Amino acid sequence: MKREAAVVFVHGLARKPAPAKLQEIWLWALARDNPMPSVFPPPNAGFDLAMGIPHHFNYYADVFYGEDYESDLGSYYEATGAAEIVAELGGASGSGPMPQNERERAFLEAFTAKLAAQPALSPVLAPVAATEGEKQLELAGWLPAPVREAIIKKAAMEAYYFLFNKEYTRADGKRFHVRDELRQRLVREIEAALKVAEKVVMVTHSMGTMVAYDVLRNYPPCPRVDTLFTLGSPLGVKEVQDELCAPGLRRPDFPDERLEKWINIYDPLDPVCGADPRFASDYSPVNGKSVRDIRESNWGSWRHSATHYLAGTRFRSELGLAVGP
Amino acid sequence: MPTLPDQSPQTLATSLLAGQCPDVPPWEIASAVDWLLEAMGPFPADDLLAGLRRAAAALNGSRQFAHAQRLASGWRDRAALDPSLARMQAQALIELGSLDLAESLLQETVATRPAAYANTEIPECQGLLARIAKQRFVLTEEPRALASAASLYLERYREHGPQAFWYGINAVALLSRQGDGGWRNLATEVREHCLTRHANDDGDPWLAAALSEACLALGRCDEAELWLYRFLQHERTQPFHVGSLDRQLREIWRGSLVGSGNRCASRLVGIIARHRMRTEGRASFSKQGLDAIQAGGAAARQLEKVFSAEYGFSLATLQRMVSACASIGCVTRRGGERLGTGFLVRGGDIRADWGDRPVFVTNAHVISDEVAGAIPVGEAMVTFEVEAARATVPAFYRVEKLLFTSAPGQLGARNDRHDELDVSIVWLEALGFEAGLPTAAQLPLLGPKAKSYVVGHPLGGGLQVSLHDSLLLDIDDDGRLIHYRTPTEPGSSGSPVFNGQWQVIGIHHGGSSNTPRLRGAGSYEANEGISLAAIRHKLRSLQ
Numbered sequence: 001m002k003r004e005a006a007v008v009f010v011h012g013l014a015r016k017p018a019p020a021k022l023q024e025i026w027l028w029a030l031a032r033d034n035p036m037p038s039v040f041p042p043p044n045a046g047f048d049l050a051m052g053i054p055h056h057f058n059y060y061a062d063v064f065y066g067e068d069y070e071s072d073l074g075s076y077y078e079a080t081g082a083a084e085i086v087a088e089l090g091g092a093s094g095s096g097p098m099p100q101n102e103r104e105r106a107f108l109e110a111f112t113a114k115l116a117a118q119p120a121l122s123p124v125l126a127p128v129a130a131t132e133g134e135k136q137l138e139l140a141g142w143l144p145a146p147v148r149e150a151i152i153k154k155a156a157m158e159a160y161y162f163l164f165n166k167e168y169t170r171a172d173g174k175r176f177h178v179r180d181e182l183r184q185r186l187v188r189e190i191e192a193a194l195k196v197a198e199k200v201v202m203v204t205h206s207m208g209t210m211v212a213y214d215v216l217r218n219y220p221p222c223p224r225v226d227t228l229f230t231l232g233s234p235l236g237v238k239e240v241q242d243e244l245c246a247p248g249l250r251r252p253d254f255p256d257e258r259l260e261k262w263i264n265i266y267d268p269l270d271p272v273c274g275a276d277p278r279f280a281s282d283y284s285p286v287n288g289k290s291v292r293d294i295r296e297s298n299w300g301s302w303r304h305s306a307t308h309y310l311a312g313t314r315f316r317s318e319l320g321l322a323v324g325p
Numbered sequence: 326m327p328t329l330p331d332q333s334p335q336t337l338a339t340s341l342l343a344g345q346c347p348d349v350p351p352w353e354i355a356s357a358v359d360w361l362l363e364a365m366g367p368f369p370a371d372d373l374l375a376g377l378r379r380a381a382a383a384l385n386g387s388r389q390f391a392h393a394q395r396l397a398s399g400w401r402d403r404a405a406l407d408p409s410l411a412r413m414q415a416q417a418l419i420e421l422g423s424l425d426l427a428e429s430l431l432q433e434t435v436a437t438r439p440a441a442y443a444n445t446e447i448p449e450c451q452g453l454l455a456r457i458a459k460q461r462f463v464l465t466e467e468p469r470a471l472a473s474a475a476s477l478y479l480e481r482y483r484e485h486g487p488q489a490f491w492y493g494i495n496a497v498a499l500l501s502r503q504g505d506g507g508w509r510n511l512a513t514e515v516r517e518h519c520l521t522r523h524a525n526d527d528g529d530p531w532l533a534a535a536l537s538e539a540c541l542a543l544g545r546c547d548e549a550e551l552w553l554y555r556f557l558q559h560e561r562t563q564p565f566h567v568g569s570l571d572r573q574l575r576e577i578w579r580g581s582l583v584g585s586g587n588r589c590a591s592r593l594v595g596i597i598a599r600h601r602m603r604t605e606g607r608a609s610f611s612k613q614g615l616d617a618i619q620a621g622g623a624a625a626r627q628l629e630k631v632f633s634a635e636y637g638f639s640l641a642t643l644q645r646m647v648s649a650c651a652s653i654g655c656v657t658r659r660g661g662e663r664l665g666t667g668f669l670v671r672g673g674d675i676r677a678d679w680g681d682r683p684v685f686v687t688n689a690h691v692i693s694d695e696v697a698g699a700i701p702v703g704e705a706m707v708t709f710e711v712e713a714a715r716a717t718v719p720a721f722y723r724v725e726k727l728l729f730t731s732a733p734g735q736l737g738a739r740n741d742r743h744d745e746l747d748v749s750i751v752w753l754e755a756l757g758f759e760a761g762l763p764t765a766a767q768l769p770l771l772g773p774k775a776k777s778y779v780v781g782h783p784l785g786g787g788l789q790v791s792l793h794d795s796l797l798l799d800i801d802d803d804g805r806l807i808h809y810r811t812p813t814e815p816g817s818s819g820s821p822v823f824n825g826q827w828q829v830i831g832i833h834h835g836g837s838s839n840t841p842r843l844r845g846a847g848s849y850e851a852n853e854g855i856s857l858a859a860i861r862h863k864l865r866s867l868q
Contacts, residue, residue: 001800050775050825051765051767051770051826052765052766052824053767054770325766
């Protein structure tokens, strides 16, 4: 019995819990009722995929971190997300990136600079609204300098290794060509999902959004996907777009050949989005299809939390439409 | 008994005549009973009687009361009153809630005074009359009914002596409700007798139950608890025995999980509730309980402590169950026998052009003009117990129109035509209230934690709702059959099957300890429901 839709999740940067545990956390975050009533008005009912939507988790944290799984899980369940920053910084990351040419060096410098310029990573008061139209002042959160630098360094490293298909040598000596490896893994998950469902909906976060766009636009073996959700995505950063742009094009475009719909959920204070959390205008429409940017609060001092994005009412509503008939 | 895939009605009937009730779904038992009714012919032979008595006993023993009733009634229509069959028919009618019919049948039987049965059937019939009187008191709370019940039980006890301790303990319970001081001596007498018997032979679980009640009566609460635990742990205690004691403690002794009521009886009721949660995964609620849950507050929190999260029934679960109850109805016949369950959903949720008007969904083997043993459409009536408990006069709704019906197939039999759905969908006349259960768009995923809830009205009196929390075992590849593990309960045919979010995914229709697996060979203990998805699919294909 083939189901209507299946969901493929793609996680983001940094060290993660073991695959089963990460999946459990994401599913919990999506299924919990009324998770943040001060930000999202009740009922904000949870979305329980066990009620009939098969789901697959594309896992790749082991490429960088092996089985040195994140074990301090309390942060994932906390409302503020502040502790999640600390969790994400842990773990061995091997040797730092060593650019081989000018282009690579330029990418690293520009990407790092863009993240460093993020207001969320400096003590600024910024207007923040839970939903479009409301005004509410909130302290964006102040992170100590070493923490800021570590976040930026980690994000830059992962993006660099992926976009330039570098060979990464893990702490235990195992090697991967990162872009090749991540592409293959994701396509395998999508193919497995299509065995059990008529269509696939992808829910991707952080660096996972780069992998998703890359396979949908640039990787012929990738099957057709119905809807792509990008949460907290760096795909608005020009340096990233330059590397993911299809050959021969000056600007990146909507991956029409393999995708039907693309919805981008962002919090303007999400540090990993760089200064460009919205990118509908960056990706050229194709056949009338373009990215839809939807703003939704990630609340707390760390605005990049996957579990917070999964709690949003607009995201959940769009997901419901995507997996429906 | 092992179930062979192609057991003919004759084969099943032969088993019944030998005193064995085959472990097959209700519609197959109905076919076997049909076969027996035919075999009786207009003038049944006397030598068939012994077999029919064994058959009726087997059916009652397996709680297939509707079929026992039909069989015994078939004999009665064709031949002279047989006290044994009449007694078993009356037992079945009582279990089905048809007290008036049971009572007149018993009175007729006793009045004939057949000498051959003076020491066997007649005393049993008299005992059943006392039981009916007790049940009437439970339903009406009238003092006259109480007095009548108390005196009937006391008569039986005096007639048979302390060895008939079950009459004695019932007399104690009813006399204490009357406030009649004589119950203390009686309770002491029953307790002493039962203690002696138990010391010599502890094989009868009812001794422990009677001792628990006797100690309750005498205010020896710790001892009452001890005997209750012994009763619950006894190897011969069956779930319906526990249900029976539970009702006695609630209905006569006024034990309750909420509010004040009799403190000692309430402790015992709480113990039973936890036991049933643990051993059967099910909870039963009285009207008081349902009202308390709906109201929330202190009483609801009291209930939640009993059905706490560790057993899977949180207050949120219980509240969703209560709101679902308004849409769950009992299917009865004119005489009032409760023969099945069904539920209301918005018509458009099943077939788009049925719009907003609620439809009532039940099994075809419950309401149908074609399926053996089913209530004909013109005779079927539905009552909604929650509504009935709140109204002064319970409303019985007749069928206005049969919208769709599909006869049952075999249990576990795969079928990619989305046929053999065992469902009947009707409009009810003049439904006076808004109702309808939410339905799921998809069937749930299977997994170690996949669960389903089945809510039904168990047999045996009063407003009771039974909530089963069961594991989803399997769903076939056609998305038509759902298997889950719940305690079987005849009369719950047609109950809604809910997913973990309290949306209807299917309709319960039968089960056995040898249900064929949906994948591979072999069989297992499983109950089966037909998915709503398959019913929707079939209806779309007919448009």
